[in-house]
Amino acid sequence: MAHTEELRRLLSKIAEEQNYKNPEIIIKDISSGGANYTSTLHTAIIKAKNKEDLHLFAKIGAVGEKMRSEVNVNFFDTEQYAYLTLFKSYAALEEEHGVPEEHRLPYVKMYGFDNTLYKETLVLEDLTAQGFGSFDRFQPMDWEYAAAAVTECAKLHALSFATSKQRPEEFEKSQEVLKTAWETLKLEHLIEKTMQNALKVINPQHKKSFEKFASQNISKMVEKFYSPINAKIITHGDFRGNNLLHRVREDGKVDIRVVDLQTLQGGSPPADLLYFILTGTDEKFRAKYFDRLVEHYYSQLSAAMRRLHLNPHEVYSKEVFDQELKEKLPYGLALILFLLPIVTIAPDQAPTVDHNLDMSSFTVQNTSDLFSERLNGIINDYVKWGILK
Structure with missing residues (x-):
C-alpha cells in the first residue's frame, strides 16, 4: 500500500507536468507471470476534462538488500541512464546522419522517475494501450517475429558502434556507467541445482557428453559469454521475448519495442543474438531458421551501420562476426543451463517478487515439461554443432 501511495504522488506530479487539471488517477497492479524478478508492475490511467486519457506503465523496485548484496548491478540507475542519456544520444545520432524514420530505433517514452532507495520507480508510456504485448514464452516462435526482433537488436548494436567510433569519449563514459561485474556473482549454488534438474530430464544417450561439459567451470563460461572479444559495444544483456513488446499490423508487419533496460552492459554483439535464440526458440525453429536468422x-x-555512415567491413566484418559467434556458442550452453528453468517456469511456480528475493530464489525445484523439451532440443543442437561430444 505504501508503494502504491508513493506511485500515486509521482503520477500526480506527471499529471501536473502534462497539464492534466484536477486529474483522476487509476492504478492497477499487474503480474509478469514469472517474467520479471526485480520490480512490481502497475498500469495507470490519468484522466482529466478535455484531455485524452494518458496510459502509463510503472515499475517499482522490489530488489531488497539480499539481492543487492549478491548482484553488483544497480538495475534502476542503469535504466534511468538509458532513458535520460543513452537513448537521447542515439536519437541525436540518427538525426545527425539523416536516418529515415522507418529505420530508426523506436523508443519508449519515459514520463517520470523516483530514485528513492528500495522504492525506485520508473514510469513509461503504456504500450499495451497501443496494442503491444509480450511474446508468449510458452509458444513456439515464428520467423516474422524473430526477424523483427533481431532487426531491432541490430539497430541497437549499430548505434553503439557509431557512438564508439564517432563519440569515443561518450562511449567510454557509458562503459563505466554500465559496467557489470559478472565475476562477483555467486552462481555456484544456482548452477549446482540447475545441473541436478538438467540431469533428471536429459535423454540418456547424451548424459555422458553433457556431464563432461558440465565438469568445466560453468561460472567462468557465463562470464565469457558476456565479455567482449574483438568489438566492444553496449548490449542489452537480457534480449528475449519477455523484454520486447510487439504488435502485428494489418499488413502483417511486426513492430517491436525494446524494453527492460536494466541489464545494459558492455559486451559482444553475438551475445544478444545467441541469448535471444537460445532462450526463445525451439529445436524445430532452429533447424529451419538458425542460419537464416544469423545471416x-x-x-x-x-545496413544500420551504413545508414550511420560506418563501413561494416572496416568496423565489424562478417569474418570477425562469424568467428565471435563460433567462440560464443559453447558459452551459450553454460548460460542456458541456469536460465532455462526460469524462462520456462509456470507462473504459479515462479519466485515471489519482493524484498526477500535473493539468488537462491532462482533454484527452481519444479521444472516444467517445457523445460525438458527445450533443454533436450538445445542439447541435440549442441551435439549436431559438434560442441557436445
Whole structure:
C-alpha cells in the first residue's frame, strides 16, 4: 500500500507536468507471470476534462538488500541512464546522419522517475494501450517475429558502434556507467541445482557428453559469454521475448519495442543474438531458421551501420562476426543451463517478487515439461554443432 501511495504522488506530479487539471488517477497492479524478478508492475490511467486519457506503465523496485548484496548491478540507475542519456544520444545520432524514420530505433517514452532507495520507480508510456504485448514464452516462435526482433537488436548494436567510433569519449563514459561485474556473482549454488534438474530430464544417450561439459567451470563460461572479444559495444544483456513488446499490423508487419533496460552492459554483439535464440526458440525453429536468422542479423547490422555512415567491413566484418559467434556458442550452453528453468517456469511456480528475493530464489525445484523439451532440443543442437561430444 505504501508503494502504491508513493506511485500515486509521482503520477500526480506527471499529471501536473502534462497539464492534466484536477486529474483522476487509476492504478492497477499487474503480474509478469514469472517474467520479471526485480520490480512490481502497475498500469495507470490519468484522466482529466478535455484531455485524452494518458496510459502509463510503472515499475517499482522490489530488489531488497539480499539481492543487492549478491548482484553488483544497480538495475534502476542503469535504466534511468538509458532513458535520460543513452537513448537521447542515439536519437541525436540518427538525426545527425539523416536516418529515415522507418529505420530508426523506436523508443519508449519515459514520463517520470523516483530514485528513492528500495522504492525506485520508473514510469513509461503504456504500450499495451497501443496494442503491444509480450511474446508468449510458452509458444513456439515464428520467423516474422524473430526477424523483427533481431532487426531491432541490430539497430541497437549499430548505434553503439557509431557512438564508439564517432563519440569515443561518450562511449567510454557509458562503459563505466554500465559496467557489470559478472565475476562477483555467486552462481555456484544456482548452477549446482540447475545441473541436478538438467540431469533428471536429459535423454540418456547424451548424459555422458553433457556431464563432461558440465565438469568445466560453468561460472567462468557465463562470464565469457558476456565479455567482449574483438568489438566492444553496449548490449542489452537480457534480449528475449519477455523484454520486447510487439504488435502485428494489418499488413502483417511486426513492430517491436525494446524494453527492460536494466541489464545494459558492455559486451559482444553475438551475445544478444545467441541469448535471444537460445532462450526463445525451439529445436524445430532452429533447424529451419538458425542460419537464416544469423545471416539476417548481420545483414541488418550492416545496413544500420551504413545508414550511420560506418563501413561494416572496416568496423565489424562478417569474418570477425562469424568467428565471435563460433567462440560464443559453447558459452551459450553454460548460460542456458541456469536460465532455462526460469524462462520456462509456470507462473504459479515462479519466485515471489519482493524484498526477500535473493539468488537462491532462482533454484527452481519444479521444472516444467517445457523445460525438458527445450533443454533436450538445445542439447541435440549442441551435439549436431559438434560442441557436445
